Amino acid sequence: MNALLKTLRTAPLSARIGMALIAAYAVVALLAPLLAPYPEAAIVGAKYLPWSAEHWLGTDMLGRDVLSRMIYGARNTVGIALLTTLLAFALGAGTGLLAATLGGWFETTSSRLVDVLMAVPSLIFALLILTIAGTSVVALVLVIAVLDSTRVFRLSRAVAQGILTMDYIEVARMRGEGLGWIIRREVLPNASAPLIAEFGLRFCFVFLFISALSFLGLGLQPPTADWGSMVRESAKLIAFANFSSWQAATFGLAPLLPAGAIALLTVAVNLVVDWVLHLSSGLKE
């Protein structure tokens, strides 16, 4: 714990900004019911109100408070992206490490399967599966987790293959340690740095992917507040933006606010990932 704090203190400014932003998003997501002035899906005023003291960011096409929906959106969008990334990681890193350690037919079959899945852009595959399974949150999470686990599989297999040639693995094998022990106690600790950095990158990708699907109307379904769907719902407003008064100009910002919230979080995660990558490459020297 102390060592972790010491490392955090050496973080450059960019990584600190990234971590502060991620912490802010986490607080908003966790405390959403306390922070939001109105409930998630309640109609609280007239349609399309401009920004005012009562509704800081105005209201949407049904008269729901935009600020409240932004705050609940943090919880829904980020929460589901995090869940999907965790699932993709469990699946991809699990099979990847197993494939590298076991070798043989398991490695051949799983690698060929991953090759096929990666030969087609994930968006195309996701759209195909969502047509068949219908648009539900469970289908969305499962589809994206499976598609995204292919990249984790490739990385963890490559990293594990490098580690498995080490002498200490051979010693452990000769000692008669089981498969589970070798993966858990020898391979995993040594593979953690690149895997942590990859987790950040995968999270960004999954988060953008879910937002894109929601934006297309195929991700999270209303009335759940979610940034991707909010961009879609308010997109028409941009045509009515004029710059005669600042209140009229806010209509132009309507789709940019949720889209900007998405962009800011991915930038923040990338800033931290850059630092972690730098750190892990520096420690190897």
Next chain:
Amino acid sequence: MILKLVLRRFAIGALTLLVVSALIFWAVELLPGDIASEVLGQSATPETLAAFRERNGLTDPAMLRYLHWLGGALTGDFGLSLANQRPIAELIGQRVANTFFLAGYAAVIAVPLAIGLGLLAALYRGSALDRFISTSTLAVISFPEFFVAYILILLFSAWLGWFPSLATVSPGMGLGARLYATFLPALTMVLIVMAHMMRMTRAAIVNLLALPYIEMAQLKGLRRWRVIAVHALPNAVAPIFTVVALNLAYLIVGVVLVEVVFVYPGLGQLLVDSVAKRDMTVVQAACLIFAATYIVLNLLADVLGIVSNPRLLHPR
């Protein structure tokens, strides 16, 4: 040697395409129940179900239908749309052309610009331009496509009023009007793919600059641009070609979101609409076209990488 490598890569590409087409076809077979009852709903009588199956050729065994579908797809005949019973070829014909037009438009701007700026960045390493390029790469990989698109709309359409925010095109439109109407979607895609290409061009050149023969050229007193353009660039062509082809492949996918933002009548828009309507056959056709383009461009990237590698031309 080089021919063998290229042929081998072609064979792998063809095999991948076959497997992916099978996957696209068989995925629909996983559907609980069958397509007929899915489309016609719970209230359909057995007679209407039978008639629907007959008309759409659903009575044959699945393997036969797959071969029939694949054969049709190769000749441009994708069967009937489930939603409105019109031939799919008729629905997608103009849209495929529109999509490739937009992607091509973006590529024609993005590729020379990215390579040129990448060269400049390599030439003036550590300069303001160089720093700008590495920052913009971070921004672009972090921003969702629709964020870039809406910023451009707000700036160039709502505020300045220079370009239309909706890319409406009709078949009879002249080239100039068409280029004007699709400028904002094309610009969005240029911004999305350019950063990566610039960065890779710069990296390819910078990698070479550390080599002894470049040092030799510098010691001879050659000008800096000559060292880069004549000595370094020919050896960097292979990785640059590869990254260009990979980004064009990405362009084909990114076009789906951009088309939706700008309400552009392309294949991506049709795909998204058909997913929402659960029009299976149209989704299959569109997915196959997107997947095939993607696979072919990846194939092209690899083949160009092999062909432009000078070491493979003179086997020892």
